[in-house]
Structures are given as C-alpha cells and as structure tokens.
Amino acid sequence: MNSLLDRALKYRTSRRGFLGLTAAGVATAALVGEQLVPAWPERRQASAETEGKWVTAACWHNCGGRCLNKALVKDGMVIRQKTDDTHPDSPDYPQQRACARGRSQRQQVLGADRLKYPMKRKHWEPGGGNKELRGRDEWVRISWDEALDIVASEIKRIKEKYGNESIMAFGSEIGRTLSLYGGYVSVWGSTSYGTWLETGPRIGLSSGNHVNDRMDMRKTQLLILWGANPAWSSAGLPTYNYLQVKKAGARVITIDPLFNETARVLADEWIPIRPGTDHALALGLAHTLLVEDDPETNPLIDWDFLHRCTVGFDKDHMPPGADPKENFKDYLLGTYDGQPKDAEWASEICGVKADRIRQLAREIGGTERVSLLVSWAPARGNNLDSWPQALMALGAMSGHMGRPGSMTGVCTHSGASNNGPSLVRAGGNGLPNIANPVKLRLNHNEHWTAVLEGKYMAGKGPGVTEPVNIQMIYHAGSSALNQKPGLVRGVAAHRKVEFVVAHHYALNTSAKYADVVLPITTEWERAGTLLSGNREILIWAQHVIDPLFEAKSDMWIAVELAKRLGLNAEEVCPISEEQQLFNRLAGAQVLKEDGKTWEKLLTITAEDIAEMGVEGEPQTGRITLAEFREKGIYQVPRRPGDNYEYVHLAEFRQDPEKHPLNTTSGKLEIYCQAIADHVRNCGWSEISPIPKYNRPTEGYEDTFADWEKKIKGDYPLQLYTIHYPRRSHSVFDNVPWLREAFPQEFIMNPVDAEARGIKDGDIVKISSRHGTVIRPVYLTERIMPGVVTLGEGAWADIDDETGIDKAGATNTLNGAIPTGQGHAGWNTCNVQVERYDGPLPPDHTWPQRVIF
Template structure:
C-alpha cells in the first residue's frame, strides 16, 4: 500500500472525535492522574462510526510514546495493513494502588493524529528567496517566504556546500546547534538531540544552563553536598512517602504519576502552594494556597518567622545536623551576624520577615502564612517538596536557598515519611528495579565546545575555566544578534554565529527564552536548516527543511527503556514505513558525511537497528531474591541471525521475541520489599560517621561555597551565603511604578507558562482533537476579567516588554488574581505587525543572563487589553500548515 493510500485510509480510521473527547474529559477527573478510566477506554475502542471491516485482520502492537514528556506510558496500536486504526493503553495487569497500570494520557492517545496527520512534512523544501553563498539569503523573509519542493540530493548538496563555505570562511564556531546527546527521538522524530555530524566536521557551539530545573541544581549541590539531579537524592519512594502525615508541595504541574495516587489513597493530607490550581492539584490537594510567582521565598520567610517566634521549629535537629541556622552554629571564621535566624528576625537589617511583611509581597493572607507554618511543624513525619516551577524565576536560586533552610527547620530529614526535597512533582526516588542497556552509539567529541549535556559540568558543579561551553540560556539570542557572549571568568568575548542547525536537535525557538529575539537571531544568520515532523516554529524560519521519520517509522523500533523508577520497561515497534519522503536523521547525517569527505561510520558508528538490539540485550532486571541484576531477555543465535545484528546469545527472564511483541515488562514493588527508600537515613542515624559532602559535613544553611562557585560564572552572583529574599527582575515588585504608593505600572500582570495537557513542548498542539479538548487559552481570574470587561473565549491582546500575542481567554477561579497563565509549546504565527497569533508563550518571555544560566520562564510582566479587531479562531479550527505540492 502506498504512503498516500495509507494516509487516505487513516483519515477514516481514527479514534472518533466524540470518543476522544470522552477519554480526554475523563483525564481531568481525580482518577485521571493515572490515565483515562477503563470505561472511557472501552468507549474509545467501541465507538467507531466506520465500516467494521477496517478492524479485520489486524493485531495489537506496542508503540513508542513521547520520550520527552516524562511519562513514556504504555501505548498500543491496532495495526491493519500498515495503518494504526486504534490505540489503547495499559491493560496488562489489574490496576492496584501498589502496582497501578501505566495508562497513557490524551497526548499518547492522539499520537496517530500526530504521526499520520495531513500536516506531516512530506518532502525536502527550500525557501523560495534564499540562495546559497551568504549574500542573497534574504533573512528578513524567513517566516513569511514561500516554499519550493526540492529533491533529497539537491537538499543534501546545498546543505553540504553551505557547511563547507561557512567553516572555511568563519570556522566551526560559526555553527550554533543547541544541545547534544547520543539517543534518538529528542523531539518526536528520530534525531535525539544529536550533533554527531558537526562534531566530526570540526565542532559547533552549544547552549549551556538549565531549561527546566530553574535555580535548583547548584543550590542543591552545595547546600546538601550531594549530586542533585531532579532531586533524586532527596526524594523517597511512594511506600516511604505514604508514611507521612502531611505533604506541603510548592508548585504542582499538570501531570503526575500513579505513585502520587498511592500516597493520596494512603490518607496523607496534601497542601499545594501554587499560583494556579492545576488538574493535579484539583485531584490531590486537600487545600490550595495561591501565591504570586517569584515570591514563594517571601512566604517561606514569613513562615520561618512564625516558627521562631513561637518556638515551633526543631532546634535539636538544627543543632545536630545543620550549619548556619543561628549564631551559635556558624562555621569557624564566619561572621556570627550572618546567621539565618537573625536575618529572619531582622536583628541587623531592621526588617523582621513577619507574616505581615511576607503577605504584602506574596499575596497570601497573614493568617494563612501562620497556619501554613503550623501545618509544617505540628506533625511528623512531614514531606516538604518543591517542584521545579517556583525556581524557574529570575530569583530561583534565592528561592531554592530559602526553601531548603525553612524545610530543614521542620527536622524532617532521614526519617521514613520525612522529606525536604526540590524535585519534579512526579519524581519518587527509589532504587532502580531495572536498568536500561547502552545503545552503543558513540558521539564524536566536540573539539571546540564542552558538552554540558554529556558531562553535566555546569549545573552540577564541574566548571572548568580552560574550556568553552558556548552560549548561555537566556542570553543565546542576544549573543547571536550582538556578536558578544559572556564567557564566565574570562569576561565578554566575540562570537560570530552564521548557521543555526536543527537537524535532530531540540526546538530552540520554543526552548530558549526570548522567542521574539530568537526570530531576530534566526533572520540574522546566513543559513538555517531544520528537520522535523511538521512545520514547527523553527522550520518556519529556516532556509531548508527536511522531513523527519517518526519513532513509529524507525528501523529497529524504539529501544528498551526502564522508566518510573525502573519499574516499567517498554519497547516500541516500527509499525509503518516513513511517510512520503521522510528520512531518518541518522541517514541524513551519514549522507551529509559523504558529501563533506567524512567517514560515515565515524559519524554514525551504529545503525539504529543494532542500537536498539544493544539496548534490549543490555537491559537488566532485579532477581527475585533482590541479590543482583540479571538480563531481561533471553537471546538465541537464531534471533541474532534473523535480525541481522551482532551479538551474543544469553539467558534472561523472557524470550527476546516475546518482549518485542508485547513491548512491556513490569517489575512489581511492595510495601515490604528491600527497596523502600528513605533519603539520608544514614546521615540522620550517625552524622559524624556518615557526613555529607559539604565542608562542614552537615546540611548548610550558611553556605559560602555557593557564593564562591557562583563567582565563577563571571556575572553577578545573585546569592549570598545566607538565604535571603531578592525581588525578581520582572517579578511582582516590578509590576509597580511606585511600590510604596502601590501604583501599578504599564505591565500590571504576572504571567507564568507551564507544560500543558495538550502538548509535549512543541508537539501535539497541532492535533485538532487535543486542541478542542484542551484549548490552550490565557487563564485569567474571574475578578480580573470583570475589571477588564472581557468574557469567556473573547480575544485579548497580551503585551510584554518583549512581544505581543493574541489569545482567547479562559475565565476561571483556578488562578490567583493578578496572575495569568499560558501553556507552553504552541507554534509561532507572527503577523506583519509583530503580533503572535499562534499563542507561543515564549513570544512574551524575555531571556536575560542569570549567573547559572537558568531560564526565568515564570517572571514575565504583561498587560492585557480587550481586542477590537477580528476575534481569534479557536486552535482546533485553525487551518493546518500543509505542504503537499500535488
């Protein structure tokens, strides 16, 4: 069957719109955090509205789900004659609290509309008015120019010639290529954030810093003396967390995992502090306390004051395990006046951090601040957890310092059910029951730029002043536009970027803050090339666009990966041939290598089929007696010969073919297994015999090593050794023209941008059914809407210092007054007046250099005006970007 016929047939075989919306609606309920309900799943499968023969002669096959969302849940498709005509999720086991099903969300259920949609890129394309050579590239037309279909040979020849020209004239530092990696599918295609080709060609410039972690990593490393990664050393598993009597969670995203439901069903009280009441908070929280973005630190200091004044804190714990809380426990050689307690009380700066002081800043009533302090100290064990969102602010490092200090005041460290952690809302840290194998792919080393993704050098404490790390997040677009970059302790240096490369890498216009500056940077350089599944924002502003094969089209499938604390190992089959002329990004790199005079095997050393086999063969699971790991799959010589790969026979838990066919292996946990995990229990039991990796061996509230490390960045450190509140740039205080008089300025609202149920970064927001179920409109509080005179679904103009956007509004009580929310990920659609009609939150964000290179997504000031032009169409009826040239 031809690709065109497959697409035509797919149009009539989709999940019915009504069935999809039923499943999506179910996901918003209290049970939805584990996925859609079984009843919704049955409705989805039963309600076809089509000829019954479409379901004849097929089979259920495992599918790879989105690799970047953090879920990677079980997704299965019903394959009939090369077409996935149905999807379903985890029905392998009975759904229990201890071992719940891994059900996929509406995005996973909408994968067919993404992979088989009419807006898939079909052919290589060239921008009409772009010409090679660096002179007639007409960058001002990027984003609005017409497109021409070209052949693969022409596309590859043009790309290779431009790479040669730019390297010869400007050197390898002229290539900017986001991030690197060795995997596959860093978006939804088969690239995986790779820069193998450019590395082998002489190198390129990366971006450094953190996209998601905010100001947490360096603070977590230095104050706790342990490697911080998503809070893995702080967080306990659900069986230990269920022993808590209360959870206080600062921030809670729209998506969470099944283990949170186990904690909820165990009767643990959950309090959520967040500007928005997300679907997860709706389902989990016993109480929601709204707080202004970027002011959580002030709230915490108000809590600390109430604790100290009423002797609610755990002084014995602080005396034994913590350095720097009060003057009597400061490190030798430090000024005793710099202790945290006296800062909170205002002993030396004259400003007591009272609940009244905090309330004026954070917007939480004084009584609620005192109540929250009492909730944090009246029970034990207690979990105090911060998710990533509150630290995605200009003052995120200050917040992280304060959060740890106040959390430690409760004494809930190293005891079952006790936890003070900075992590993802879904993260539960347990010993892995399974370990994924290595794929065998070797990425050539970049000779000119250190790879932060590979070495984890910068956010995790390994800065080397002899190395060049590239462009910092928040400053990357300025560096490209102005030709200057801050190079840590070396100060400002020249940088001359001539090419932006997005073949198999992440989506820079969506993932690097300051989107309107990003468009300016894209238009400035001589050459931009992108590969993708569809006409994303980056592709729209490129010169050559390459159609990328999806994960469903990957030769060899999607390699085994252990997820969910190593409890689920999944594998996705190749289920169809690439649509139209789409090609694997690995193939693209190998073909370009030939044209550049490189050995393709040095660029792509392992074919993906072999890489998938390597990973499956190397995956291990825990033995039944928990004594050690053993191979997951048994492999015979016949398996190896049939696959046409290299390998050795081995004995494992299940046959290789069985695992590939089911695509699923489950490791079961229980309350009494030896992997129930309590962070820092050894330190709590014997702090002298089991010291932490800090200079004092203790948890350090007063942490001069943090200041010393921050100085290496060559910018303002933004932190002091003692945790202190610092108003955020473009934070709440900056919304006032006159703070003392409480006179609001030009941009009176604060905007936050979050992951949204309808998209996984820049993917899925083009799927119309998901767009209808989860309209990514501007969340606006009811009281603010009344003052502005706008109603539900009306169009408003949102403006910041950095850009403008039109959006329909969602009037709701689930967001704090004075705060608005936009889900991230929509594609840019900027008109001739510079207004983004696509709803990309990054159009309003303003990237700026923060010392540790994190991105201030949640400190953005905006104004909102009722739009008097034509109303904006809902995204679900907006015409798709289709390029068929037929």
C-alpha cells in the same frame, strides 16, 4: 507512496480528519492524515487477530510520563491505539495508562502536515539571499542529494570564512558530525530545572528528584504539593499515587497561583501564592518556626538534625572561614539588617495572609511525618537562585528529611510521586561519544542577543564579555526557537545569520524560519528504543510503520553529511540502529527482590540474535525476549514493605560523618559559598551564601511603578506559564484532536477582567516588555487576582506587520533575561491585558501547515 494511498483508500475517513485543512490540503490529506485513523463504531467488537497486530509504540515526549502506548497495525498502517492492559490494575501494581496526548499520537505521526520531502526557501541563495523572507517565503521541493549538498556546502563555506565558532547547533546526532568537522557552538542553561540545576547539588540535594518512593509516601500525615500539577504536566501515575497517600489518611495542601487539576482531585486546602515569591513564603515559615519553637511545650524545630546535619544555621555552626554574622538564624530575626523575615513581611510579598503563614508553619513543624514536595516550577524565575536553599533550610529546620513518611525536596517529572533508584534499567547503546572541540557555549538567555549584538558573557566574572560571530543556526530535532526565552529576538536572529537549517517531521517554528528543511522520521518509523517513565518500568518501543514519504532519521542525515564533508562516516555511526537497540536490550538489568543485587532482564537465544540480524551472545535472564516484545513492558511488582522502598538521605541522617554528602562540608549547606561563587562567576548577578530573599526580575515588585507607594506600573499583572494537557512542551501542538479538546485559552480572574471591561470568551491582547499575543480568555476564580497564566508550547504565528502572535506562544511574552546561574525565568514576567476587537477563529479550525 502508491501502496500507502491504496491502503488508505480501503478505510473510511473520520469527519474530524478534515478539520483545519485548506482545500489545497485535502488531496494531501487523502494520502496521510488523521482520516487514516477511522472511527468504525460498527467494527469495534472485531478481534485484534482479524484487524491487525498490536505493537508497542513509543510515547517519546518529555512530559515525564512515558506511559504504555500500543498501536494496532494492519497492512502497514496504524488504525487504532490503546494503553496498558497487560495486567489487572491496582494501587500497588498499577497499569501504566496513557493520557490524551499519547492516545492522539496517530495524528502526530500520520498527520496531514507531515513534512514529505526536503525543501528550501524559494528566495534562498548561498549567503542567505533575502534573509527577511525567512518565516514567510514559499517552499520549493528538492531532492535529498540537492538538500544535503546545500547543507554541506554552507557548512564548508561558513567554516572557511568565519571558523567553527560561527556555527551554533541544537541536537545530538548532527553534533557528532559537526564535532568531527572541527566543532560547533553549543548552548547551556537550565530549562526544566530552573535554579535547582546548579543550586541543588551544591547545597546537598540534587538537581532532580530527592524524596522518598511512593510506598513510603503513604506513611505521610501531611502532604504539601508546592507549585506542582502532575495531572497536567506528568499525566500518568503521579496523581493516582498521590491519591493513595490521601486515602491512607494524609491531609493535602496545594500551594500554587492556580487551583489546578491536581488540587481539584486531591486538595483539602488551596493556598494561593504570587509567582516568584515562594522564597518569601519559605522565609516567613522558617521565621515562625524559630520564634514559636519551645523544646518543652511547643517543639517545632528538630534541633538534633539541624545541628548534626547542616552548616550555617546559626553562628555556632558556620563553616571554617565564614563570617559568623552571615548565619541564617540572625538573617531570619533581622539581627543585623533590622528586618525580621516574619509572616507580615512575607505576606506583603507573597500574598498569603500572615495568620495563614503562621498556622502553616505550626502544621509543618508540629506534624510528625510531612511530605514537603515541590516541582521545578517555582525555581523557573529570574533571580531565584536562593529559592532551593530556602526550601532546604525549611525542611532541615522541621526535620522532614531522611525519615519514613517524611521528606523535603523536588518531586516532579519521571520521579513525581515515586522517587528512588531505578529498579529496572536499559543497557547502553554502545555508541562511542565524540567530544566537541569548540569550548565556546552560549547561555540560552543570551544566545539570540549574542547573534544580534556579537558578544556574550564569558563566565569569567561580573561584566566580562567576549566577541562572537554566529553565522549559521542548525536545528536538529529541536524546537529551540519556539521553546527558548525571547522568541521575538530569536526571529530577528534567524533573519540575521547567513544560513539556517532544520530537521523536523512537521513545520514547527524552528523549521518555519529555516532556509533548508529536512524531513525526519518519528520514533514509530525507526528500529525501536527503550523508554522509562518511572523507576519501576522499562518499555520496549518498537518499529511500528515504515518511514513515510522521503523521511529519514537524524542519524542517517548526520552520516550523509559527514560523507560530503570528507569525514569517515563510520566514526559518526559505527553501529547500526538495530545493533544499538540490541545492545540496550542485552544490557538491560532488573533488581532482585532482595533490593541489593542485579540480574539480566532478558533471556536471549541464538535464534533471537539471528532474527534481529545483529551481533551478540546468548544469555539467560528473568524473562524471554519474545515475552518482552509481546507485552512491550516489564514492570517490577511492588507491595508495601518490600525491599524496594526508598527513603532519601536515610543513611546520611543516621550518620552524616560516615555517609557525607557531595558538598564542601559533607553536610546540607544552609551557608553555601560554592553556590554564591558559581553565581558570581556567571557574571550577571550575585547572591549571599545563605538563602536571603532576592527581589525577582519582573516579579511581583516590578508590577509597581513605585513599590513603596504601591503605584501600579504599565505591566501590572504577573504572568506565569504552565504545562498544558494539549502538549508536551511544544510537541503535539499541531494535532487537531488536542487543539479541539484543549483550546489555548488565557486564564484570568474575573476581578482583573472586570476592571478592564473583559468578559469570558472575549479575545484579549496580552502585552509584555518583550512581545504581544492574542488569545480567547477564560475567567475563573480558581486563579488568584493579579495573576494570569497561559499554557507554554504553542507554535508561534507572528504577524510581521503588527508583531502580534495569534497562537499565544508564551516565549513571545517572556524575555531572555540572564540572571544568576543562567536559568530560564519563565514564571516571572509582567504583562498588561486589554480587550482585542479583531477576529480570532478557534485554532483547531486554522489550516494546518501542509506543504506539498
């Protein structure tokens, strides 16, 4: 590291580089940290030629944006960053501009808290030693040989004593080694998608995005953003694309518990709604369409589309063998259960006034071109398996599917505002798959409980459990402890098993509770990769700097462990990282202007192949490899009316018999026995084949001790968790710039605060049935009364004496509650809030987790 130190000392340091550092950490910070990213205002006019070389750097985090991020490298160090300036910006051909997270990435990669060396717990010994010290023990620096020997020895010992089904692993590369060594227990369940993961494909949509592209969306007249806030969650182009829809004349309505940042830019109207009650609102809207529709004087329902393209709406359009009484129309009318799902019924649950529900239904049904767009967020709740089906039924009734400017469905993540097949795509890396021979999988709502209680739901029907004995937890490039539900139980599970190992570049929550921690490289320190943030771009994220300290790649670790386990390392990784990159480059394709045929993206010469030191054949493509390396991005030019426009379900709508969907009936299934059977077989709960309202677990109704008498209970407020600009999930939470710019504040309505004697800026204690956190409170009327929110992803910091998490990790509050198809229920959680009298300094002033 002497050369790195020499280079670092050439540069002036920034004041902010030392924020949050302890006196013990300052010496380390001089080696690697934010202070290596100087401000230098007097030098900002200097040219890149004199300061260094701009290199396209990976912004590899899972926000959905994946924008263009460039690093200025001089003497092997990153001294500045910028974003897309490869072409003039315009609505049709926009620049791929990075957000605050991407622009702060120097502090992530070059942070003072980068893990430098392999290390183990001071009081660890084979079998665990004092396992209660996990999370608070001292760390001891060890060599790579010792670290790998320990990990390999524990894998062997635990396999021999308990079998492969005692090893639970998170991560991809290490899974290759463990699979060759007999396998491991994997984890399943929907995290981002919520109930869309399994419901979507079975009812005729998909788990991902299923709406039209950005050019077609400009034709819409009414844009409804339901539970979506891309300005924070997918910060890049989505909000800008929606702005073009608004400028083209669309009226914009947002439906959300919070008047969020996207609404502040776009909304003509905000409709507040209680978390987990979107299903009730959809049913109230559908009921209004049904009872107010008159084909002659007030046409609100597209009966042609409904009858041709769906099954299950009424008794005359049921699938074979289904009970004709179990149709959606009679359920809406309350024909058999005596309860019409009218606007008054829906209003009592969701909090939207009945008159506004009726008016919104008239707007949806009476407007020719509507974009009814939802994020995955409303589906991330306990017992909400029928919600996607209810939304689909609403879109089918109003006919807003398969037509230009008219669409219904998920529009989020990398497809937010711009869905459709990719126009440019990378090739495969050529790395062969390795099957995991262990078939036992644990749902992420029960894996910590399975560790603690020794049993899990077997997926063989209601109540059927089987024994399990997890004795090793392997975190490889993940943040599972922090990011899966039930963090408090997760900590207990980590203190029960015999061995825990983690790979990471900093001491995140999973690493903090491990026995052995292996420092890994970031994408900036690897050979490079190809990334895509939307259908129109391909980014070549390149090697930026050499690995810092003793950091190694996850694949290197997997290979070295394979050797110690007596495996053939060539089977784990038969292809070098450089060759994998070349394979992806050589296989990259771009769609021609006809919108039908593909061509090679890159011209690659024999000289290019020799320079990269890989094997391959020269080829001819649209642009040269050198041009792609220089720009770092290829973006397909767009214009209105081009052959790249995409209308989802257009062919199906035109001829459902000739273009059937991949469902049992080949149509959109308002009655779907397949999803009802799947939910039942998971074993936790049951749903109807039609989208009946299911009361969420820890939803609005559970804020009452007595729902009928409206007597509030011990946890009277609804907490839902949001994506926050400080982080992409848990990534970036350790970055001082972002901590200072975006405090981890608890958001609350003044009405609820006044009833509790709470003032803006107070420290409050938030308690659920599962855990407790403390946070400063931000009071605003932008959130509806009775609802509170907190940004997900903060790195937990739990006091073992009090059990209080001062960092405000939302999974400390969220319980692991398995329901339905095993999705995570982060947006249905009940809490109580009270003023906290203890101190809590701003977290950007906290000491960083600097080790050695």
